[in-house]
Amino acid sequence: MSDNTDVADWWRTSIIDMEPGRIALRGHPVEDLIGNRGFAQMIWLMVTGKEISGQRARLFEAALVAAVDHGPQAPSIAAARMATTCGIGLQSAMATGLNMLGDVHGGAGEQAVDLFRAIEAAGLEELKATLDRWRTQNGRFIPGFGHRFHKPVDPRAPRLLGLVDEAAASGEVIGSFAKIGRAIEAHLADERGKPVPMNIDGATAVIYAELGCPAPLARGFFGLSRSVGILAHAWEQREQGGRNKGPTPPQYRWTFDGA
Amino acid sequence: MSDNTDVADWWRTSIIDMEPGRIALRGHPVEDLIGNRGFAQMIWLMVTGKEISGQRARLFEAALVAAVDHGPQAPSIAAARMATTCGIGLQSAMATGLNMLGDVHGGAGEQAVDLFRAIEAAGLEELKATLDRWRTQNGRFIPGFGHRFHKPVDPRAPRLLGLVDEAAASGEVIGSFAKIGRAIEAHLADERGKPVPMNIDGATAVIYAELGCPAPLARGFFGLSRSVGILAHAWEQREQGGRNKGPTPPQYRWTFDGA
Amino acid sequence: MSDNTDVADWWRTSIIDMEPGRIALRGHPVEDLIGNRGFAQMIWLMVTGKEISGQRARLFEAALVAAVDHGPQAPSIAAARMATTCGIGLQSAMATGLNMLGDVHGGAGEQAVDLFRAIEAAGLEELKATLDRWRTQNGRFIPGFGHRFHKPVDPRAPRLLGLVDEAAASGEVIGSFAKIGRAIEAHLADERGKPVPMNIDGATAVIYAELGCPAPLARGFFGLSRSVGILAHAWEQREQGGRNKGPTPPQYRWTFDGA
Amino acid sequence: MSDNTDVADWWRTSIIDMEPGRIALRGHPVEDLIGNRGFAQMIWLMVTGKEISGQRARLFEAALVAAVDHGPQAPSIAAARMATTCGIGLQSAMATGLNMLGDVHGGAGEQAVDLFRAIEAAGLEELKATLDRWRTQNGRFIPGFGHRFHKPVDPRAPRLLGLVDEAAASGEVIGSFAKIGRAIEAHLADERGKPVPMNIDGATAVIYAELGCPAPLARGFFGLSRSVGILAHAWEQREQGGRNKGPTPPQYRWTFDGA
Numbered sequence A, B, C, D: 001m002s003d004n005t006d007v008a009d010w011w012r013t014s015i016i017d018m019e020p021g022r023i024a025l026r027g028h029p030v031e032d033l034i035g036n037r038g039f040a041q042m043i044w045l046m047v048t049g050k051e052i053s054g055q056r057a058r059l060f061e062a063a064l065v066a067a068v069d070h071g072p073q074a075p076s077i078a079a080a081r082m083a084t085t086c087g088i089g090l091q092s093a094m095a096t097g098l099n100m101l102g103d104v105h106g107g108a109g110e111q112a113v114d115l116f117r118a119i120e121a122a123g124l125e126e127l128k129a130t131l132d133r134w135r136t137q138n139g140r141f142i143p144g145f146g147h148r149f150h151k152p153v154d155p156r157a158p159r160l161l162g163l164v165d166e167a168a169a170s171g172e173v174i175g176s177f178a179k180i181g182r183a184i185e186a187h188l189a190d191e192r193g194k195p196v197p198m199n200i201d202g203a204t205a206v207i208y209a210e211l212g213c214p215a216p217l218a219r220g221f222f223g224l225s226r227s228v229g230i231l232a233h234a235w236e237q238r239e240q241g242g243r244n245k246g247p248t249p250p251q252y253r254w255t256f257d258g259a
Helices: A039-048 A054-064 A075-085 A090-097 A108-124 A124-138 A156-169 A177-194 A202-212 A215-240 B039-048 B056-065 B075-085 B091-097 B108-122 B124-139 B156-169 B177-191 B200-210 B215-240 C039-048 C054-066 C076-086 C088-097 C108-122 C126-137 C156-169 C176-192 C201-212 C215-240 D039-048 D056-064 D075-085 D090-098 D108-122 D124-138 D155-168 D176-192 D201-211 D215-240
Strands: A014-019 A022-025 B016-019 B022-025 C016-018 C022-025 D017-020 D024-027
Touching: A014 A108, A014 C054, A022 C076, A039 A054, A039 A215, A039 B039, A039 B056, A039 B215, A054 A090, A054 A156, A054 A202, A054 A215, A075 A090, A075 A215, A075 C076, A090 A215, A090 B215, A090 C088, A108 A124, A108 A177, A108 A215, A124 A177, A156 A177, A156 A202, A156 B108, A156 C126, A177 A202, A202 B091, A215 B039, A215 B091, A215 D124, B022 C215, B039 B056, B039 B215, B056 B156, B056 B200, B056 B215, B075 B215, B075 D075, B075 D215, B091 B215, B091 C156, B108 B124, B108 B177, B108 B200, B108 B215, B124 C016, B124 D075, B156 B177, B156 B200, B177 B200, B200 B215, B200 C108, C039 C054, C039 C215, C039 D056, C039 D215, C054 C201, C054 C215, C054 D039, C054 D090, C076 C088, C076 C215, C088 D075, C088 D090, C088 D201, C088 D215, C108 C201, C108 C215, C126 C176, C156 C201, C176 C201, C201 C215, C215 D039, C215 D090, C215 D215, D039 D056, D056 D201, D056 D215, D075 D090, D090 D215, D108 D124, D108 D176, D108 D201, D124 D176, D155 D201, D176 D201, D201 D215
Parallel strands: none
Antiparallel strands: A014 A022, B016 B022, C016 C022, D017 D024
C-alpha cells in the first residue's frame, strides 16, 4: 500500500499491511510469526496489537481453553449440531452456533469485567455499596457468580483462580482482580447464607481484567473459545449423520397454548 | 449422566460428559486440561479426540496462525467490519464474517487435502494422470496453487513448508505430502511455463494431510483461524466508529444495468 | 447514476437505480409501486423483474402462505426461539433461523422443480425411466413426496394443487406440472403398495414450475415464506421470556458415548 | 397434541397446532388460509394473532413494499451479494444479509415508534418538551427524520403518508400518528432552519403506530421487507457470477494506519 497512491480511505486498519508477495500483521512479516508464536499469542497480538508471553500468556491460554464447551444443552452448541443435520456447510454451521452468543448467552464475561473494574475503582472497602449500585442499574443478577447447573462449584473456576495465584506469585500479574473476585464470593455467601461460587464467566473475567483487556473483548474471546466446541460438535454430528434434527425427540412436541 | 436414568437419546456425544460440579472433555477432567494444554492442543483434542504434541503440534499451531487474516478486501473480514458499524453485537459480527466462508472463500483447503490424498493413493509417478482426472471432475482450477493477489509468491507458503521439513527431519511426520505439494508445484510450472506457487490453502493442506486430518476439517480449522482476524477487525472497527458503512466509499455507487 | 461519470463497475444491478430523492425499482418509481402492488407481487417483481397478476399471482401468494411454519420442532423455528432467549436482537434471531435452511431443511423444493422439469422434458410416458435415472444420480429419496410426520396426507398439498387446477381452468397456467406431480404420486403408490402423497415441497414446486420460476428460486421463496414463521415464533418467545434456553428440557441431557 | 399426555412443556406456542395430517395456524386450518389470505395478511395474522383487512391491510402491505431495497451500498444488500460470490447457499446468503440489521441499520423504525407513542402520551402540545427529553436520553439524532442520501426528500415517505391520509379518510385508522409525524417534521424544520423531512423509517413507523403494532415489531417487519431485496440481489449476483468478491474494487485496498 505504501506505493499505491490510489488508496481509498474507506477502510483503515493497523492490523494488516499487504502488497503482492508481502503480508505484515501488526508490523511483523507473517513468515516471522508462523512457527514463532503460539495460536493464543497470535490471537492476543492480532486483537490488541501487543505481545503476550510468560505467565500472562499462560493465563490467556487457560481462559480460552476453559470455555470451549458446555454440552449440547448450550444453545451455541445445539444450534451447530442442528444446523449440521440441515445440510449447510461446516463453516455456516459454526457461524450459526456463534450467532447464538449475545447478552444472555456469552455476555456475562463482559459484564463481570465491568463490575470488577467498578469495584477496583471504588476500592474494596466500598464493595457492598458498589454491588448495591450495580444491582440498581443492572438487575439483581451479579454476573460471574452462581450457576444454574454446577452446584456446588463450577469446576473450572477454582482451577483458573489457582493459575492467577501462580502468576501473581511470579510477579507477572498483580492479583488485585483475583482478590476482588474472592471478596465478592465471600460477600454473596454472607448475603444469601449459602455459597454463590464464582463461575466460568467470573473466573475468565478475573483473568481478562488482570491482563488489562477491555471488557467487550471478554465476549469476543469467549466467542473464539466457544467456537472450538462448536466445531467439535458440528463435526461429530456430521459423522453421526441424522437429517433435519429438531431440538427435541419427536415424542416431545410442544404445548399448544391457543384456543 | 451416569446416575440419570431419564436420559433422552436425541443428542449423543463423546466430546463432553457433565454432571453438576463435574465436566470431562474427551475423558479428561476440565481442570486437568486448563493450564496443561495450549489452546491449539485443546482444539485438536476437542475436535479429533486425540492428543497432539511436539513437532506435530507446532505444525498445527503454524497452520492456525498463518490463515488468520487477509485484510478488509476478504469478504469474511469486510463483512465483520460492516456488521460492526450496523450496531449488532460483537459475537454476531464475528458470526456474520464466519458465515461468508463456503465453497469459494475458505473451501480450497478441503479440496487440496482431497487432491493430495488422491495423488498419494495413486502414487507420485501417476501425478499427471491424477491431476488430469481431477480437472475432468472438478474444473481446471487446482486448489492450493497460484494466487490472484500474491505474485510471485504467497509469503506464508514457503515458511509453512519449511516447518514441515523440520518436522520431517525430526521424524515426527513423514513428509510425503510436502513432497507431493512440491511435485504439483513443479508440474504446474512446466505446464504453464511460469511459476504457479503453492498458496496458503495448499500449504495448510500439506500440514493437515501430514497430520492425518480428514479433509473437511481443513475447512473447520480455517474457520477457527480466520475467526481471529474477524474478531480483530470487528474490534478495531468498533473502536474507530462509523455508522452503517456499506462496502464502498459513497462516490462509488453501483452501475445500473436496467432500462 | 446516469450523470455520475465516477461510477465503479464493481457492483452492477438491474434491480434498483437511485439518486438523491429518486428510487426506481425494476424501472418503476418506488412511489408508484407503494400502494399499487401487493407484497407478493412486489416480491415477484423484485426477484424476477417481471410483473405477476391474476391467477398466477394467487398461486404465488398461496405458495408463500403455505410454507410459513411447521412448529418449534423445525430447526429453523427452534433456532430462532433459542436465539431469542440468548439475548440477541430480533433480526439476528431471524437470521439465525433462516441460516438453518440448506440442502436438507428447505432444499427439497428446488430439487423437486428440477425433477418435474426433467420429467416434462422427457415426456410423461418416460416417467418411470426418468425417476429411475433420478434415483441413480441423487439417491432413493424422491423430493416432494411422502412426509415423516404428516400421514396419511400433508394437508397443505391437496389445497395447493386445487388452486393450480382453478388457475389452469382459467387458462392462466397450463397445468402440465400438476399433471406431472399427480403422475409421480400415482407411480410411487404403485411401487410401494401404499400412498406416498405429495408434500409441501412437491406442491409448491408444482406452483413454481407452473410459474416458470428457476429451480433455485424455489429455495429463496421458501426462505422468505419460512421467515414469517421464524419472526412470529421469535416474537412470541420474546414475550414469553426465558433465558438461555437450550434445545431440550433440563432433565433430557444427552447420552455420553465416550469411555 | 391434545391426545398426547407425554408433552414436554419446554416450548409453548399459540401460533401453530399440529398432528399428523392436520396443521392449524392461529386457530385456522392451514388449508382454509391458503388461497384466502394474501401474504401480507398472513404475516400479520401469524405475528400478531389478529386478522387485518381493508385499508389497514393496504397500509401494512405498503410499509412492507416500501422498504425492500436500498441498493448494494446498504450493508444488508452488499453482504448478501458478497456472500453469494463466496459459494454459500442462497438461504445462507440471505441470512448473512439479514444478520446485518441491528440497532444502526434497521433499528430506527422501532425507535421512531417509541418516540411517536411518547409524543402521543404526553400530548402534541408538549412536542418540544418530549423531543428534548428524548434527546437527553437517546442522543441528538431523532429517528425517522432526515436522510444522509435522499435530499431534499426520501421519495417513499410522502407516498406512505398519503396512504395513511386515505385510510384515515375512510375511518379505518385514526390518523393521529400521521399528525404527530408531520408535527415533528415542522418542528425540526423550524429548529434547524431547513427541511428535515420524514424518511422511510419515520413513515413506516407512522403506519406501524397507526396499526397498534408493538415497537420492536417494526424491526421484525423491516427485516421481512428487506429480505426481499436481499433475495433479489443475491439471486442476481448468482446469475452474474463472480468469485470471492470483496467489498471494493481491487485497486481500492485499504489505508494502513500502523507503523
